Amino acid sequence: MYLNPFRDFVKKVVSTGVSRKRRRSSPSRARKSDRNSRGPAPFTVAAEMCEARTMLSGPALITVAPNTGGFITNGSLQTTAPTQLTFTFSPSTSIINTPANLSNISVTRAGADHNLGTADDQAVAAGSIVVDTQNPNIVTLRFANSLVNDTYQIKVAGTLNSSTGFFNSQQNQTINFSVDFGAQVVSVVPQPVVRTEQLKIGGNAQSLDGQTIAVSMGGGTTVTFQLKNSSTASVVPPANTGVVYDPGDSTTVVAGKLAAAINTAATTNGNPLFNTLATPVTNAGNQIALTGAAFTADVRLSAAGLNVSNAATITDLDTFTVTAQNGTVRTFQFKDNTTPSLITPGNVGITYNPGASAATLTTAILSALNDPAAFGAGFAVQNGNGVKFAGNPAVVLGTANASFLTLVGGAQVADGALVPKNDVITVYFSKTELVKSLAEDPAFYQVLNTTDGSILQPTSVKYDNVGNTAVLKFAADLPTATFHVTIGAPR
Numbered sequence: 001m002y003l004n005p006f007r008d009f010v011k012k013v014v015s016t017g018v019s020r021k022r023r024r025s026s027p028s029r030a031r032k033s034d035r036n037s038r039g040p041a042p043f044t045v046a047a048e049m050c051e052a053r054t055m056l057s058g059p060a061l062i063t064v065a066p067n068t069g070g071f072i073t074n075g076s077l078q079t080t081a082p083t084q085l086t087f088t089f090s091p092s093t094s095i096i097n098t099p100a101n102l103s104n105i106s107v108t109r110a111g112a113d114h115n116l117g118t119a120d121d122q123a124v125a126a127g128s129i130v131v132d133t134q135n136p137n138i139v140t141l142r143f144a145n146s147l148v149n150d151t152y153q154i155k156v157a158g159t160l161n162s163s164t165g166f167f168n169s170q171q172n173q174t175i176n177f178s179v180d181f182g183a184q185v186v187s188v189v190p191q192p193v194v195r196t197e198q199l200k201i202g203g204n205a206q207s208l209d210g211q212t213i214a215v216s217m218g219g220g221t222t223v224t225f226q227l228k229n230s231s232t233a234s235v236v237p238p239a240n241t242g243v244v245y246d247p248g249d250s251t252t253v254v255a256g257k258l259a260a261a262i263n264t265a266a267t268t269n270g271n272p273l274f275n276t277l278a279t280p281v282t283n284a285g286n287q288i289a290l291t292g293a294a295f296t297a298d299v300r301l302s303a304a305g306l307n308v309s310n311a312a313t314i315t316d317l318d319t320f321t322v323t324a325q326n327g328t329v330r331t332f333q334f335k336d337n338t339t340p341s342l343i344t345p346g347n348v349g350i351t352y353n354p355g356a357s358a359a360t361l362t363t364a365i366l367s368a369l370n371d372p373a374a375f376g377a378g379f380a381v382q383n384g385n386g387v388k389f390a391g392n393p394a395v396v397l398g399t400a401n402a403s404f405l406t407l408v409g410g411a412q413v414a415d416g417a418l419v420p421k422n423d424v425i426t427v428y429f430s431k432t433e434l435v436k437s438l439a440e441d442p443a444f445y446q447v448l449n450t451t452d453g454s455i456l457q458p459t460s461v462k463y464d465n466v467g468n469t470a471v472l473k474f475a476a477d478l479p480t481a482t483f484h485v486t487i488g489a490p491r
Contacts, residue, residue: 058165094136196416203410218295219467221272305408307386319398422477439463
């Protein structure tokens with residue numbers, strides 16, 4: 001038989017322990033047993049040593065420290081956005097330094113609704129995450145981008161491994177904190193140069209009905225104007241500003257009515273376009289010039305419909321792309337049945353035979369638009385040799401011949417001249433809303449001419465909480481000099 005000294009020793013210890021228990025009835029033996037029991041039996045020591053090794057719980061998280069401010073604890077507020085976090089775990093442990101293991105440390109932000117655990121939560125990208133070579137119980141996470149004002153959650157997964165086992169008995173640990181560093185000045189643009197946008201009204205009374213012209217300035221709130229033929233049953237949604245014209249009105253008359261509506265918006269306090277455009281806004285014939293006070297006007301036109309203007313000029317694999325108001329985008333592609341060409345994967349095919357009439361092509365286009373794979377029933381209806389959209393989607397044509405398809409509407413936008421705004425300074429803030437009454441108080445801003453020491457204050461300020469901008473307008477053009485801008489100046 002194979003001799004195993006360790007096994008025999010353990011067997012002897014166990015046998016001795018059992019025999020002692022069985023002979024406790026004798027007082028003398030009991031006293032011996034008491035003396036022996038003053039120290040733990042060898043098996044007890046061995047068992048306790050084994051138990052200590054098998055019940056290790058791994059390291060605990062001691063602190064999370066940002067590079068600025070105090071320690072991050074659950075529910076804490078950081079008034080300065082940290083660029084890195086330092087995690088300190090239990091001493092005498094070494095965190096396994098591999099990318100896979102360190103991915104068990106992550107940070108998530110709440111997103112638009114500022115509530116964690118919802119669908120719009122976003123992972124915060126780490127620029128790097130490393131274990132300190134001198135102190136392997138310390139891990140440093142550096143963010144790829146600056147943190148914005150939001151609610152955040154740090155998560156250390158229980159699968160984080162170390163030299164002393166898995167983290168926190170393999171239980172996840174989360175710490176929620178917020179960042180709110182208030183509004184900050186991102187940039188200051190003195191004497192901006194803007195471009196005049198030329199809005200031209202074409203088409204006719206029928207094609208213009210339902211056309212929308214959406215105008216916004218500097219990323220601010222959009223104001224949408226909608227042309228309305230007084231003789232039709234078309235409806236202007238409550239959110240839009242209706243511009244009513246008569247069936248016999250010329251494009252010049254329609255342009256004049258639209259210019260008047262835009263001018264009213266630009267001169268009405270409380271309207272998003274108030275004080276953002278050079279006024280009065282007028283028309284010259286069928287054209288309207290829109291010149292921003294500090295920004296180039298962003299003008300977007302809807303396509304009320306699509307006409308097959310010249311069926312004979314269709315080209316195999318012609319396309320048109322439609323973007324619905326809900327953001328859904330579909331590209332439609334024409335396919336000649338007699339050629340070996342292939343529809344581009346992802347596009348919606350519209351097949352035809354050479355010589356197809358405008359009416360036949362219109363039926364095919366309508367069917368494709370209303371197909372469930374595209375936009376679904378009711379998205380468009382037939383309108384002669386063309387289709388009229390139920391909404392006002394954006395349409396981009398990709399046809400070889402411009403005469404094949406034309407957009408219904410008639411309004412066009414073209415870039416005009418550049419215009420310097422020498423009496424303006426534009427301030428861009430971070431995405432933290434300011435108190436409007438303070439942000440539009442001229443005393444909140446001071447412009448120091450470092451050449452002669454004079455102080456300039458704006459005569460008016462236009463603050464936009466959507467675009468996060470403040471436009472400072474002065475009584476005269478700023479002179480050639482070096483200026484120092486103070487924001488939040490005392491009265």
